[in-house]
Each structure stands twice: as structure tokens, then as C-alpha cells.
Amino acid sequence: MLLGIDTSGAVSVAVARGELAGDSTDPSPEILAVRSDTRSRHHDEVLLALVEETLQAAGVTRGELTGVVVGRGPGPFTGLRVGLVSARSIASVLGVPLHGLSSLDALAHEALAAVPAERGPITVGVALDARRREVYHARYRREADGEILRIAEPAVDAPAEVATALTACDLLVGSGTALYPELLPATVELEHVDAGHLLLAASALAVRGEDLTSTEPMYLREPDAAKPTARKSALGR
Numbered sequence: 001m002l003l004g005i006d007t008s009g010a011v012s013v014a015v016a017r018g019e020l021a022g023d024s025t026d027p028s029p030e031i032l033a034v035r036s037d038t039r040s041r042h043h044d045e046v047l048l049a050l051v052e053e054t055l056q057a058a059g060v061t062r063g064e065l066t067g068v069v070v071g072r073g074p075g076p077f078t079g080l081r082v083g084l085v086s087a088r089s090i091a092s093v094l095g096v097p098l099h100g101l102s103s104l105d106a107l108a109h110e111a112l113a114a115v116p117a118e119r120g121p122i123t124v125g126v127a128l129d130a131r132r133r134e135v136y137h138a139r140y141r142r143e144a145d146g147e148i149l150r151i152a153e154p155a156v157d158a159p160a161e162v163a164t165a166l167t168a169c170d171l172l173v174g175s176g177t178a179l180y181p182e183l184l185p186a187t188v189e190l191e192h193v194d195a196g197h198l199l200l201a202a203s204a205l206a207v208r209g210e211d212l213t214s215t216e217p218m219y220l221r222e223p224d225a226a227k228p229t230a231r232k233s234a235l236g237r
Contacts, residue, residue, distance in 0.1 A: 001064045002029055003051070003090065004195035004202075007083030008075030008103035009128060009175055012036040013050045014195035015058035020067055020099055020206040028203050031196040032058035038192060044082045051090070067096050069202045071103035071193055073218040074128065074136040074154055080217050088215060100215035101202050103193045104128070104154055108140040109201035110194050111173045112148060120144050123151070125166035127176030127184050130156050135176035135184070136220060137162050139169060148204065156220045159183040 004014040013036070018029030035054040037046045055062065070087035073080045084100075091098035104126045111124045122142050127135040139152035152165070159180040166172055166184055177186035202212060 001060050002067045002069060002199055003065050004069045004199040005047070005051070005083050005087045006071030006103055006106065006193040006195050006198050007047065007079045008071050008073045008193055010036055010038040010192035011047050011050055012193055012195035013054040014199055015054050015060050016196065016199045018203065020069070020203055020212070029199050031199065032060065034194060034196040036192070036194070047082055047086055062094060065094055065096055067099065069099045069101070069199055070215055071106060071198055072100045072215060073103055074130065074156065074220045075103060076131065077219065080219070084215055084217055098215055099202055099212040101198070101205060101212055102138070102154055102218055103198070104136065104138040105150070105205070106193045106198040106201045107174060107190065108138070109148060109204070110197035111171050111188055111190055112140070112142050113197065114188065115171070117146055122171065123169040124171040124173065125169035127159070127166055127172065127174040129175040129179055133158060135159050135162065135180070137166060137176070139165065147208070154218060154220060
């Protein structure tokens with residue numbers, strides 16, 4: 001049983017039957033329950049209660065969990081830290097493996113899941129609200145065989161600087177499209193990461209042999225509260 005947690009924007013939790021064995025013969029996890037809370041700035045208040053609610057909805061106890069998958073962002077510092085710390089704590093207490101991947105990967109997986117494989121190769125751009133009038137973004141391509149490849153690494157930029165590249169994709173999704181519709185018009189109304197697709201994306205990457213051991217946050221830029229470069233006297237001298 002797997003637990004998925006993502007707090008890159010909204011709070012999303014999922015429980016699935018399956019493993020991340022990295023064996024190409026293993027089927028994708030079966031998503032049993034997903035719960036989300038789209039309120040901003042309430043991650044620390046709702047996450048653990050949402051985990052319990054999702055486990056109950058799936059009919060699973062914490063003791064049955066065999067792995068935890070967490071979204072590494074990018075996302076706001078506080079919200080992202082809540083998800084990562086909680087996922088690490090749960091995995092540590094239960095003594096189960098912890099896996100991490102970019103939240104952008106999960107959103108791209110969800111966008112592409114709605115497109116029939118018969119369509120052939122297709123590209124998707126993901127743009128998430130990064131505040132400061134910027135967006136976190138990345139681009140992906142699903143090949144004819146169904147494999148999803150990242151073709152532009154996660155970065156943070158002003159919408160105008162990446163509009164041409166992102167709108168050239170067949171699909172464009174993410175919370176950034178709702179904030180900047182003139183520059184980044186959405187092709188699908190899909191703003192936040194679904195933890196169920198976080199688990200499915202992690203499974204697909206594990207099958208390919210990708211290393212998912214890192215759970216370091218993907219901030220992409222320095223925090224607003226920067227450390228002082230030199231000591232200052234309290235007397236102003």
C-alpha cells in the first residue's frame with residue numbers, strides 16, 4: 001500500500017494498492033482514495049487530518065502502508081516544507097521507504113492521462129503559480145510507446161519569458177494558466193496536483209529505473225527571508 005502526499009499548491013493525499021518495485025512487469029498502483037483541500041496557506045492545519053481521512057476512505061490503516069511518495073515541488077516554501085516533513089515523519093515512524101519526485105511530473109502525467117494513446121506523440125507544458133508574478137514551469141512529451149519524457153527542466157520565470165515555449169505545446173495546464181490567461185491560455189482546466197497521479201507518475205518513473213530517493217525540496221530560488229550578509233550593531237553603528 002502506498003501513501004502519496006503533495007503540497008506544492010493545494011494539499012492532496014492519495015492511497016493506492018501497489019508497490020514501487022521498479023519491475024517492468026509490475027502493474028501500476030490501483031488508486032483507492034484521493035482527498036484534496038484547495039485552500040491556500042492552510043497546509044499545516046489540514047494535511048494530517050486529510051491523511052487520516054484518505055486512509056479511512058481507502059479502508060487502509062497506517063500499519064498497512066509499505067511506502068510513501070511525496071511531491072518535491074516546486075512550490076511555496078512553507079507549504080512545500082509541511083508536506084515533505086510530514087512524509088518523512090510518517091515514513092520514519094512506519095519504517096517504510098520514502099520516494100520523491102517533481103510535482104510538475106505528476107501534473108503532466110494527469111494531463112496526458114486524459115488523451116488517448118492512439119493520438120501518438122504529444123507535448124504538454126506545465127505552469128504553476130510561483131508568486132512574485134512568476135511561474136514554475138517545465139515541458140514534457142509522451143512518445144508513441146506511452147513513455148513520458150521531460151524535455152525542459154523545471155525553472156522559474158516571468159510568464160512573458162516562457163509564454164512562447166509553453167503555448168507551443170499541445171496541452172498547457174497548471175495554476176499559472178488561471179493567473180495569466182492572456183499569456184498562458186489553458187487547454188485543459190487542471191490547476192493543482194492530484195496525489196493519485198503523483199503515485200502513478202512515480203510508478204512509471206520507477207519502472208524506468210529512475211532514482212526517486214531524493215526528497216529535497218525543489219525550491220528553484222532563494223527564500224524571501226534571506227540571511228544577512230554581515231552582522232549589524234543593535235545600536236546602528
